[in-house]
Amino acid sequence: MTNLNAVDPAAVAQDAHLESADVVIGKNTIIFRRFMRNKTAVAGLAIFLALTVFSFVGGYFTQWDKQTIDPFNIGMPPSAEHYLGTSQAGIDLYAMTVEGTRISILIGLIVGLVSVLVAAVYGCTMAYFGGKVDKVMLFILEALIMMPALLVVAVATSGGGEGLRRDLPSWLLLIIVLLVFSWMGTARLIRSLSMSLMQRDFVKAAQYMGVPARRIVWRHLVPNIGSLLVLDITRGVTGAILAEVAFSFIGIGIKVPDVSLGVLIGGATSQVQTFPWMFWVPLTVMFLLTGSLAMMNDGLRDAFDPSSSSSGSAKKRTALKARVKGNAS
Template sequence: MADNSKSFSTGDFLPLSDADRSHLDSEKITAPSQTFLQDSWRRLRHNKAAMICLVILIILFILSFGSHFFQTHNPNATNPDLANLPPKIPGLDINGFNGTLMQSGERINAYAQAHAHAGTYYILGTDYLGRDLFSRILFGTRISLTIALVASFFDLAFGVVYGIISGWLGGWVDTLMQRIIEIILSIPNLVVMVLLIVVLKPGMSAIIIAIAITSWINMARLVRAQTLELKNQEFILAARTLGESSFKIAFKHLLPNLSSVIIINLMFTIPTAIFFEAFLSYIGIGVSAPQASLGTLISDGQKNFQFLPYQMWYPAIVLSIIMIAFNILGDGLRDAFDPKSNRK
């Protein structure tokens, strides 16, 4: 029988040159390793509408909370001699932004008619008391975004914790906690606000307490439902078998898997809270004078809408931009965090 064995020498094993190994790259089928958050951020970046809304919201945050450093006028300072002046931007000679108004079919310089000092201008005009509308809109936007932060805090601090505890413990504890939620849900938000006004005066304090009582309910119910589904999964059962505490399981295993649900629901809770504050201020039981809110600015502007429409249009446009931006960003986050969505 012939011996087919062959001896090998060191020279038979040589490293491949770059040219020889170039074909190996075409055979790779794996993508770069990414975490869930990195992959979600990649998909969110490809959503142009959501990214534009994110930039708009960042700009609004900077303008509203940084208005102390660049506001041209005190938002609460009154000057009846300069009341109801139209918008005027220095160097811009465009009707609607050059300080002119139509009166009796003739366009007049409202600033000259009011005997305003040279160099006086208001970017978005003044209201019926001569207060700077631009500064008041910035102040009102700050209140709306503060309400958004407050609603986010209570959603995360109470809603998430309440939902995890209810879903994780189950049994009679879950039943009792859900009955409490149903009792709170049975009371309309407006009734809660009116009852608070009986005890407190209208203002931010009453609105914040009303949000603290009711805003976290939807988050708690959604987190509870997801917790009930996750707590019977294999990785949770394995952690319990290894003797990990419930607290560690909640923060190490449950929260990462609930992060997408929490973020998405949070982005839809925020515009609801902003609209709630604007509505209360609009009907006169929210932020009280002389403080400005987008709701109070729209209410005041409506009274002069026929003759001075800009007093209502500008705060209404800012409120609409905030609401639309949060909703579109929420849609983008839902698509980015949904593992079943089409990957781009």
């Protein structure tokens, strides 16, 4: 019968060596290890990276593109020649899915990263200067929040802005519009957190020493809200992808000849019974994208949380050490 109180001498010796050597593990290393111990988060990261690679190199595995029409295979199901079938116009669905996935990922990454960066700078600036500067910037922020985003997107991409639509591709125009409306909520949250940081001794000491405001914001305020920014990036990418799909689905987002997941889903909605592959393929890709980002977000949240239970083998080793000390006593 196995003795439950038995311990692994090698593990105990390794722990003793680490303690005697005063090994200090950096915060970033701890966060990385916590994230990698979360199998769900790692699976989400793998799925997202796989879809990103597919969107950039998948076009090299087929002879068709999003514009070439195959007159001999119109509305055909998946086959050896057309991996995911063709549309009712004879265009290869695989090529359109590759292009649509790439556009949706680009929109998500650009909007998610840039909006969080803008929110961090804007919110920290409001908190640092305070007073009249804070009131004016807060008024601008509230005014932007009150603007109807749906109406502005519709005017910019459909009803007006002929010059912009002629000079810019529709997906780039949609990125610009989404950037205008995607950072305000995060900026308000960062402002409140930064105002509490302004009362800390290290920030006051930097002010008394004459450190420039720009350096205080970048060196003291932004790093101390880094965990919030990382989580907001993943949420921002997910929100941008869903916004693109929603706007394109109702016809005010990306316009043909540009292709995105929203365009493919919206164009195939009325033909689910006739051409089911045209609807379910882009819908599945969208679910994989947003689902993988949600899995990554949960993993990052646990990794940044000091009280997280995602400690894996490290927690087991701590329990083992405690058991050894108890037996020794």
